[in-house]
Amino acid sequence: SSHSDxxxxxxxxxxxxxxxxxxxxxxxxxxxxxxxxxxxxSDDEQSAKGGVEAKAEAGEDGGEEGTLIEIPEWLGxxxxxxxxxxxxxxxxxxxxxxxxxxxxxxxxxxxxxKLTEMRLSKKQLANMQRxxxxxxxxxxxxxxxxxxxxxxxxxALKQAAKRERADPLSVLAPLVSPVCLADDxxxxxxxxxxxxxxxxxxxxxxxRSLLLMECLHERPISSSAGTGGSxxxxxxxxxxxx
Numbered sequence: 170s171s172h173s174d175x176x177x178x179x180x181x182x183x184x185x186x187x188x189x190x191x192x193x194x195x196x197x198x199x200x201x202x203x204x205x206x207x208x209x210x211s212d213d214e215q216s217a218k219g220g221v222e223a224k225a226e227a228g229e230d231g232g233e234e235g236t237l238i239e240i241p242e243w244l245g246x247x248x249x250x251x252x253x254x255x256x257x258x259x260x261x262x263x264x265x266x267x268x269x270x271x272x273x274x275x276x277x278x279x280x281x282x283k284l285t286e287m288r289l290s291k292k293q294l295a296n297m298q299r300x301x302x303x304x305x306x307x308x309x310x311x312x313x314x315x316x317x318x319x320x321x322x323x324x325a326l327k328q329a330a331k332r333e334r335a336d337p338l339s340v341l342a343p344l345v346s347p348v349c350l351a352d353d354x355x356x357x358x359x360x361x362x363x364x365x366x367x368x369x370x371x372x373x374x375x376x377r378s379l380l381l382m383e384c385l386h387e388r389p390i391s392s393s394a395g396t397g398g399s400x401x402x403x404x405x406x407x408x409x410x411x
Contacts, residue, residue, distance in 0.1 A: 238277060238287050240297070244270065248303045255311060263311050264359050267304055274301045312365045315356045319372035322353070326379055348379045 247270045254263035274297050281289040289297065326348050353376055360369035 236286050236288070237293070238280060238289050240277065240293060241273065244273060244300060248300065248307065251304070251307045255307065255314070260311055260315060260359055261355065263307070264362055267308055267311070268362065270300065270304050274304070308363055312360060312363045312368065315360050315363075316365065316368040316372065319353055319356050319368075320375070323372065323375040323379060326376075330379065330383060348376070348383045 247266060251263050251266050251270075254260070254266065277289070277297055278301075280287055281294065330348065353372060357369045357373055360366070360372070
Protein backbone atom coordinates (compact mmCIF):
# COMPACT_ATOMS: atom_id res chain seq x y z
CA SER A 170 0.00 0.00 0.00
CA SER A 171 2.90 2.29 0.70
CA HIS A 172 4.16 1.49 -2.77
CA SER A 173 0.80 2.25 -4.26
CA ASP A 174 0.60 5.45 -2.24
CA UNK A 175 4.00 6.45 -3.37
CA UNK A 176 3.09 5.50 -6.88
CA UNK A 177 -0.12 7.38 -6.55
CA UNK A 178 1.76 10.27 -5.11
CA UNK A 179 4.15 10.24 -7.99
CA UNK A 180 1.35 9.87 -10.43
CA UNK A 181 -0.51 12.68 -8.71
CA UNK A 182 2.55 14.82 -8.89
CA UNK A 183 2.96 13.85 -12.49
CA UNK A 184 -0.67 14.63 -13.10
CA UNK A 185 -0.29 17.92 -11.37
CA UNK A 186 2.85 18.56 -13.31
CA UNK A 187 1.01 17.50 -16.45
CA UNK A 188 -1.79 19.91 -15.68
CA UNK A 189 0.74 22.60 -14.94
CA UNK A 190 2.51 21.81 -18.15
CA UNK A 191 -0.81 21.92 -19.96
CA UNK A 192 -1.52 25.35 -18.55
CA UNK A 193 1.87 26.54 -19.68
CA UNK A 194 1.26 25.20 -23.18
CA UNK A 195 -2.16 26.79 -23.25
CA UNK A 196 -0.77 30.14 -22.17
CA UNK A 197 1.99 30.03 -24.79
CA UNK A 198 -0.48 29.05 -27.50
CA UNK A 199 -2.84 31.87 -26.56
CA UNK A 200 0.09 34.31 -26.61
CA UNK A 201 1.11 33.05 -30.04
CA UNK A 202 -2.49 33.40 -31.20
CA UNK A 203 -2.54 37.02 -30.12
CA UNK A 204 0.71 37.59 -31.98
CA UNK A 205 -0.62 35.97 -35.15
CA UNK A 206 -3.84 38.00 -34.94
CA UNK A 207 -1.90 41.24 -34.57
CA UNK A 208 0.36 40.25 -37.44
CA UNK A 209 -2.63 39.48 -39.64
CA UNK A 210 -4.19 42.79 -38.68
CA SER A 211 -1.01 44.66 -39.63
CA ASP A 212 -0.80 42.74 -42.89
CA ASP A 213 -4.41 43.56 -43.68
CA GLU A 214 -3.75 47.21 -42.86
CA GLN A 215 -0.71 47.28 -45.13
CA SER A 216 -2.59 45.56 -47.94
CA ALA A 217 -5.48 47.99 -47.56
CA LYS A 218 -3.04 50.88 -47.59
CA GLY A 219 -1.36 49.49 -50.67
CA GLY A 220 -4.75 49.12 -52.33
CA VAL A 221 -5.60 52.74 -51.62
CA GLU A 222 -2.24 53.87 -52.99
CA ALA A 223 -2.72 51.69 -56.06
CA LYS A 224 -6.17 53.17 -56.62
CA ALA A 225 -4.81 56.69 -56.20
CA GLU A 226 -1.97 55.93 -58.57
CA ALA A 227 -4.40 54.43 -61.05
CA GLY A 228 -6.52 57.54 -60.74
CA GLU A 229 -3.52 59.71 -61.55
CA ASP A 230 -2.14 57.59 -64.35
CA GLY A 231 -5.16 55.84 -65.73
CA GLY A 232 -7.89 58.35 -65.10
CA GLU A 233 -10.34 56.41 -67.25
CA GLU A 234 -10.99 52.76 -67.81
CA GLY A 235 -9.33 51.28 -70.84
CA THR A 236 -5.89 50.76 -72.33
CA LEU A 237 -3.36 53.56 -72.23
CA ILE A 238 -2.11 54.87 -75.55
CA GLU A 239 1.56 54.16 -76.14
CA ILE A 240 3.58 57.32 -76.74
CA PRO A 241 6.78 57.06 -78.85
CA GLU A 242 9.95 57.62 -76.87
CA TRP A 243 11.43 60.06 -79.39
CA LEU A 244 8.72 62.62 -78.59
CA GLY A 245 10.30 63.27 -75.20
CA UNK A 246 13.49 64.70 -76.76
CA UNK A 247 11.93 66.24 -79.88
CA UNK A 248 11.76 69.82 -78.59
CA UNK A 249 15.40 69.75 -77.53
CA UNK A 250 16.46 68.46 -80.94
CA UNK A 251 14.49 71.20 -82.69
CA UNK A 252 16.14 73.85 -80.50
CA UNK A 253 19.56 72.40 -81.33
CA UNK A 254 18.78 72.53 -85.07
CA UNK A 255 17.74 76.17 -84.76
CA UNK A 256 20.95 77.08 -82.93
CA UNK A 257 22.94 75.39 -85.71
CA UNK A 258 20.89 77.23 -88.38
CA UNK A 259 19.69 73.90 -89.76
CA UNK A 260 16.25 75.22 -90.56
CA UNK A 261 15.33 72.47 -93.00
CA UNK A 262 15.94 69.76 -90.40
CA UNK A 263 14.13 71.80 -87.77
CA UNK A 264 11.11 72.26 -90.03
CA UNK A 265 10.94 68.57 -90.91
CA UNK A 266 11.05 67.58 -87.24
CA UNK A 267 8.47 70.21 -86.30
CA UNK A 268 6.02 68.84 -88.86
CA UNK A 269 6.69 65.28 -87.73
CA UNK A 270 6.06 66.12 -84.06
CA UNK A 271 2.87 68.04 -84.86
CA UNK A 272 1.46 65.18 -86.90
CA UNK A 273 2.30 62.60 -84.23
CA UNK A 274 0.89 64.61 -81.32
CA UNK A 275 -2.30 65.51 -83.19
CA UNK A 276 -2.79 61.88 -84.14
CA UNK A 277 -2.44 60.81 -80.48
CA UNK A 278 -4.83 63.52 -79.27
CA UNK A 279 -7.40 62.59 -81.91
CA UNK A 280 -7.17 58.96 -80.87
CA UNK A 281 -7.67 60.01 -77.24
CA UNK A 282 -10.78 62.02 -78.06
CA LYS A 283 -12.44 59.15 -79.93
CA LEU A 284 -14.91 56.90 -78.09
CA THR A 285 -12.60 53.90 -77.90
CA GLU A 286 -10.83 51.97 -75.16
CA MET A 287 -7.50 53.63 -76.00
CA ARG A 288 -7.06 56.58 -73.68
CA LEU A 289 -4.38 58.94 -72.38
CA SER A 290 -3.71 59.29 -68.70
CA LYS A 291 -3.85 62.73 -67.13
CA LYS A 292 -0.07 62.87 -67.05
CA GLN A 293 0.25 61.78 -70.68
CA LEU A 294 -2.37 64.30 -71.80
CA ALA A 295 -0.56 67.12 -69.99
CA ASN A 296 2.74 66.09 -71.61
CA MET A 297 1.19 66.04 -75.08
CA GLN A 298 -0.37 69.46 -74.62
CA ARG A 299 2.90 70.89 -73.30
CA UNK A 300 4.84 69.37 -76.21
CA UNK A 301 2.42 70.86 -78.73
CA UNK A 302 2.67 74.28 -77.06
CA UNK A 303 6.49 74.16 -77.10
CA UNK A 304 6.55 73.11 -80.75
CA UNK A 305 4.27 76.02 -81.67
CA UNK A 306 6.75 78.39 -80.03
CA UNK A 307 9.63 76.81 -81.94
CA UNK A 308 7.64 77.11 -85.16
CA UNK A 309 7.30 80.86 -84.65
CA UNK A 310 10.99 81.07 -83.84
CA UNK A 311 12.04 79.37 -87.08
CA UNK A 312 9.56 81.37 -89.15
CA UNK A 313 10.74 84.67 -87.70
CA UNK A 314 14.36 83.83 -88.44
CA UNK A 315 13.58 82.85 -92.03
CA UNK A 316 11.46 85.92 -92.70
CA UNK A 317 14.02 88.25 -91.13
CA UNK A 318 16.84 86.62 -93.08
CA UNK A 319 15.03 87.12 -96.37
CA UNK A 320 14.19 90.73 -95.53
CA UNK A 321 17.80 91.58 -94.67
CA UNK A 322 19.13 89.86 -97.77
CA UNK A 323 16.73 91.68 -100.08
CA UNK A 324 17.57 95.00 -98.45
CA ALA A 325 21.29 94.32 -98.84
CA LEU A 326 20.81 93.46 -102.52
CA LYS A 327 18.83 96.63 -103.04
CA GLN A 328 21.54 98.82 -101.53
CA ALA A 329 24.25 97.00 -103.49
CA ALA A 330 22.38 97.60 -106.75
CA LYS A 331 22.09 101.31 -105.95
CA ARG A 332 25.81 101.62 -105.26
CA GLU A 333 26.64 99.74 -108.44
CA ARG A 334 24.51 102.01 -110.61
CA ALA A 335 26.00 105.09 -108.96
CA ASP A 336 29.56 103.95 -109.67
CA PRO A 337 30.74 105.16 -113.12
CA LEU A 338 33.45 102.53 -113.27
CA SER A 339 30.94 99.71 -113.04
CA VAL A 340 30.36 100.06 -116.80
CA LEU A 341 33.86 98.75 -117.43
CA ALA A 342 33.24 95.59 -115.41
CA PRO A 343 29.74 94.25 -116.13
CA LEU A 344 28.80 91.47 -113.76
CA VAL A 345 25.79 89.30 -113.22
CA SER A 346 23.87 90.70 -110.27
CA PRO A 347 23.29 88.40 -107.29
CA VAL A 348 19.64 89.43 -107.50
CA CYS A 349 19.33 86.98 -110.39
CA LEU A 350 20.27 84.05 -108.17
CA ALA A 351 17.41 81.92 -106.82
CA ASP A 352 19.03 81.57 -103.42
CA ASP A 353 15.77 82.33 -101.60
CA UNK A 354 13.84 79.31 -102.89
CA UNK A 355 14.54 77.07 -99.90
CA UNK A 356 13.60 79.70 -97.32
CA UNK A 357 10.37 80.47 -99.19
CA UNK A 358 9.41 76.79 -99.24
CA UNK A 359 10.10 76.43 -95.52
CA UNK A 360 7.93 79.45 -94.70
CA UNK A 361 5.05 77.90 -96.62
CA UNK A 362 5.51 74.58 -94.82
CA UNK A 363 5.47 76.35 -91.46
CA UNK A 364 2.14 77.96 -92.27
CA UNK A 365 3.40 81.47 -93.02
CA UNK A 366 2.55 81.98 -96.69
CA UNK A 367 2.08 85.75 -96.22
CA UNK A 368 5.71 86.21 -95.17
CA UNK A 369 6.81 84.03 -98.07
CA UNK A 370 4.73 86.10 -100.51
CA UNK A 371 6.18 89.36 -99.17
CA UNK A 372 9.77 88.15 -99.53
CA UNK A 373 9.06 86.72 -102.98
CA UNK A 374 7.55 90.00 -104.21
CA UNK A 375 10.48 92.02 -102.83
CA UNK A 376 13.05 89.83 -104.58
CA ARG A 377 11.16 89.85 -107.89
CA SER A 378 10.88 93.63 -107.72
CA LEU A 379 14.63 93.86 -107.34
CA LEU A 380 15.06 91.50 -110.27
CA LEU A 381 12.78 93.60 -112.46
CA MET A 382 14.63 96.78 -111.49
CA GLU A 383 17.93 95.12 -112.33
CA CYS A 384 16.64 94.09 -115.73
CA LEU A 385 15.44 97.62 -116.49
CA HIS A 386 18.80 99.16 -115.54
CA GLU A 387 20.89 96.44 -117.15
CA ARG A 388 23.68 97.82 -119.38
CA PRO A 389 23.97 96.52 -122.95
CA ILE A 390 26.31 93.55 -123.11
CA SER A 391 28.16 94.91 -126.22
CA SER A 392 28.72 98.45 -124.98
CA SER A 393 32.21 97.85 -123.63
CA ALA A 394 33.03 95.43 -126.44
CA GLY A 395 31.98 97.98 -129.11
CA THR A 396 34.11 100.67 -127.57
CA GLY A 397 37.11 98.41 -127.47
CA GLY A 398 36.56 97.31 -131.03
CA SER A 399 36.43 100.86 -132.37
CA UNK A 400 39.62 101.73 -130.54
CA UNK A 401 41.58 98.73 -131.77
CA UNK A 402 40.15 98.61 -135.27
CA UNK A 403 40.63 102.28 -136.01
CA UNK A 404 36.94 103.09 -135.79
CA UNK A 405 36.03 100.54 -138.39
CA UNK A 406 33.49 98.71 -136.25
CA UNK A 407 30.38 100.12 -134.67
CA UNK A 408 28.51 99.07 -131.62
CA UNK A 409 26.70 95.77 -131.58
CA UNK A 410 23.79 96.39 -129.30
CA UNK A 411 21.71 93.35 -128.58
